[in-house]
Amino acid sequence: MTTVACAPVDLVEVWRGDILESMHQGHAVICGADGQIVDAWGDAGAVIYPRSSCKMIQALPLIESGAADAHGLGTRQLALACASHQGARIHTDPVQDWLDTLGLQDADFRCGPQWPADVPARNAIIRAHAGPCQIHNNCSGKHAGFLTLNRHISGGADYELVDHPVQQMGRAAFQETTGEDSPGYGIDGCSAPNFATTVHGLARAMAAFASAHDRSDTRSHAMVRLREAMMLHPELVAGETRACTDLMRAMDGRAAIKTGAEGVFVAIVPEARVGVALKIADGTTRAAEAAIAAILVRLGVLDADHPAARARMVPDIRNWRGTLCGRIAPVTALAGR
Template identity: 65%
Template sequence: MTAPVLLTEVWRGPILESVHAGHAVICDGSGQIVEAWGDPNATILPRSSAKMIQALPLIESGAADARGLTSAQLALACASHNGAAIHTDPVQAWLTDLGLNESDLRCGPQVPDDEPARDALILADESPCQLHNNCSGKHAGFLTLNQHLGGDAEYIDPEHVVQKACLDAFEGVTGETSPGFGIDGCSAPNFATSLHGMARAMAFFASAEEGADTRQSAAVRLWQAMNKHPELVAGEGRACTELMRACKEPVALKTGAEAFFIAIIPTRKLGIALKIVDGSTRAAECTIAALLVRLGLLDADHPAALKRMNTPVLSRRGIDTGIIKPAATLV
């Protein structure tokens, strides 16, 4: 097994103060590795970076078309959103269209990351609800699929028909039998694979062709929805949203908890998957930005890039004290 390699450095003046190691893989449309850092065979949980895979059955089953889902709803099905009104209002409307309500969700409540939404709850002396959960769009997708398949209310059970459909899609696009699963923060199972498998899955999305077959058509619709609605996939100020807007070619980006990140690059038919082993978000964001720059998809001096790589470390008086930057092997 190959050890994780240095991917992000944090310098304070001339001193290397902190380092973040991990694994990263770039795959082509055939599933072959183009470049890799660390161990491509490392077993990982992709967490929320797998949401577009979990959304494949929603389209493949016919449920999305039967319900007339829009591209915005498909983007929300792939989202880890901030819980702003632009996220929670359409999820509530989606549930209403299904004849359901917030209590039918199984993701649990979450304090919204969106400051205005959080402040509004505090001022109203109200508690957050499940609509504010960053995964509420994914769960609305699960409920849509569940109605179509006629499953029972506990759609997050690993043995439920919805989750079995997700596992089938997951193993299909990763090209691997999953060795198991963990329970995600939203209470749904999150299936494991190798980092190579996840990069292979993202390259499948990137190389899929509309009309080739049901799965490829579904993959195209999902990455296009993400790219069309970057504000729904994450939210203002977030890496997924800002970097998708900043890229010079269409790229679908998705973060996952514990420092996972993926990229779907249709113009190059490439997929990226990366994992920072210490779970550091700053390192995952620095690394994905560096890889996008490496591929010529993002200008290194774009504000969205500079916010995450080659980023000044400031004192509380605004004095430049250091830098967060990608390791030399990425540049």
């Protein structure tokens, strides 16, 4: 049977006054523990780059190989391995400590320097008449995980290359958890390869994390450790004012969520044993945040009236004087209104 690709569908509205000013379209899938689709909008078979939303998959070999335990990694390091952090001291200090225990330096990273999004950290660098280091990169925790795995397997220095054993282990974990052969890869902002999959495949991987407590194999134990670390330390996964941190705090350990560049978002919901993946076609973050919040409310793990939920799902649009000008909201079909 031939599968017909579907166009992206309306997911998030942007109103100014009484006129619908913009519409964000995309694809979203809720997947069950059996790998089958529970609910979907748009094209579940749309091929996407998960970008940073799949960092928990990339961290699986770190645990499965024995590297995490051999180097005494705790929940904070595991959360940072899954993080797209702000570059605040709360993030960079533990990553620096992690590097120190490995006997490595900033130059051993392959993620590139990045100005921190955290304002105090950025201002401190400016006042010092300095520039950012690689440790400030939002992916430095993931790369510390790569370096730990690389040390464990005695790999070469260029661990970010697609044919390096570290990335090949990551590719194997990615394809196994998504249940799909990746059609290719792109180079992510942090220089590591980012393997493509379908929205359904990404949701299937998140469902495997969500239902991992039902199984007793090595991978499932690793999945539980990573998702629990994320939920235990939401402040490390992103940072203050960020959707991942704010919404995980609002859900109080009921779900782990992770954003990715270009309008990608995923969720792991253990109590419902489902995974969620979504992609906003135009790559807009505000729409991805509104859509994931709406789905989490739909799944019953996020209170629609919680301030963090309202700030992401139905935020007001105000001008520079603070005047209410409009609103953003998920479409009825997504929100279940």
